[in-house]
Amino acid sequence: MAEKKHILFVDDDPAFLHGLRRLLFAQRKVWEMNFVLSADEALEETLQQHYDLIISDVSMPGKDGFELLGMLREREQTQDIPVIILTGGDELSYKRRALDMGATDLLNKPVSQEDLVARIWSALRLKSYQDELKQQKSLLENKVQERTAELEDSRLEIIWRLAKAGEYRDKETGNHIIRVGYISYLLAEQLGMDEEFKKLMFVTSPLHDIGKIAISDTILLKPGKLTPQERLDMQTHTTIGADLLRPDARQKNALRAICSLGLYQAVSNNENPLLRMAAIIALRHHEWWDGSGYPDGLKGDAIPLEARIVALADVYDALRSQRPYKPPMSEEKAMAIMHEESLRHFDPMVYDAFLKRQEDLQVITDQYADGTLDETLSLLQENSTKI
Ligand SMILES: [Fe+2]
Ligand SMILES: [Fe+2]
Known part of the structure; x- marks a missing residue:
């Protein structure tokens, strides 16, 4: 009844x-x-x-x-x-x-x-x-929320797996990408950036070297010094990375044809802030503050802030981590090199933020010491929900 x-x-x-x-x-x-x-x-x-x-x-x-x-x-x-x-x-x-x-x-x-x-x-x-x-x-609203969260999760996972693929090509098997993500997040925080920017930094900075998947092994894995031509080829990882992350109109049309409209908008929108920031970082993370970097020799503020942040995070973590060709550098020595680099390479404002967050950076270096791919991915998942 x-x-x-x-x-x-x-x-x-x-x-x-x-x-x-x-x-x-x-x-x-x-x-x-x-x-x-x-x-x-x-x-x-x-x-x-x-x-x-x-x-x-x-x-x-x-x-x-x-x-x-x-x-x-x-x-x-x-x-x-x-x-x-x-x-x-x-x-x-x-x-x-x-x-x-x-x-x-x-x-x-x-x-x-x-x-x-x-x-x-x-x-x-x-x-x-x-x-x-x-x-x-x-009910409908809940369903939409659920689907959006699922889509967001799988999108993040794809990004990280892609980032990891780039690192593998470079014979880096550690947690470099998560540390760069975290350091970039902290620097953005210290610089007073908003929540959205900080989160995007965390998610997109790991893709800075994704263009390396297109660089030949003979160059990427060469033990000795690179020839001038090889160096130029290596430098194209910036423009290739940006191309990979910025779909052109033809790719966009092809995607539109194969995806349902809703899914297409969610995963491959050219205006997607996530992909836009990732592309900027890939393109500009080797520009130097004094204009002597590549690919375009941009100078000072002409380099987007997100790229200036990753430039520093990437160099610092590379110094502190172990690579196949070198042991990790002591904190003291790394800081001395960072100081030297700061005169030409880094944005003084970003370098200042870096000096102010030394304690936190130490925690990140210890806490996210190198591990396996699965460990890295689960750490990233865990942190993306926390951040
Ligand atoms: Fe790079
Ligand atoms: Fe890197």
Whole structure:
């Protein structure tokens, strides 16, 4: 059997309420009816108990029916309860006001049993349609949220696996990318950047060397010094990385053709801030503050801030980590080199932020010492939810 509907009647006249009770006696199997003598009592009742419908008189001592209606509409808990207002037959202005304030229906006193029962059923039906719609809407919203979170997770995972692929080509198997991500995040924080920028730094800085996947092994793995030509070839990892991360119009059209529109927008939007920042970092992380870097010899502020941050984070972590060709450098020696580099290579503002966060950087270096691919990925997952 369907659950009983709860209806609240409000009228200051006990005799009128008594009449209603008698009139609706037969409905008590399907309706749970409550009768109160004032607006205050009604407000109290609606806090204690869920109601599907309220039927209220207008003229009452204390708060009148309009005030009751206004207060019900203001409270989130009661704003959707249908309210039928009972008015005297001639009170035309009352009727307009009641409807303006969000009353569901109006009834003239005295009321006939047939009319009353019919109006109550119609208000209850309306309420259940509304409830159903509301439920559907919230189900849908939850589903959308879930799907968005899933998409976001898989997008991050793809980015990190891609970053790791770049590191593998360079014979780096450690946690370099997570440390660069973390250091970049800290530097951005020290520089007073907003939440969105910091998060993007954490997620996109690991992709700085992704262009290395297109550099030949003979150059990438050459043990000795590179020839001038080889050096130039190696430097193309910046422009290749940016190309990889910035899909051109043709790629975009191809993606549009194979993906459903919603998914396409979510994963491959050219304006996606994540891919845009990743591309900037890949392109500019070897530019030097004094203009002697590559690929374009940009100088000072002309180099985007995100790239100036990663330039420092990348050099610092490379000095402190073990590579196949070198042991990790002591903190002291690394700091001496960083100082020397700061004169030409780094943005003085970023270098200053770096000096101020020494303690935190030490924690990162220790906490994210080199590990396996899976360890790195799970660390990244863990930190992306924390950050
Ligand atoms: Fe690089
Ligand atoms: Fe790097």
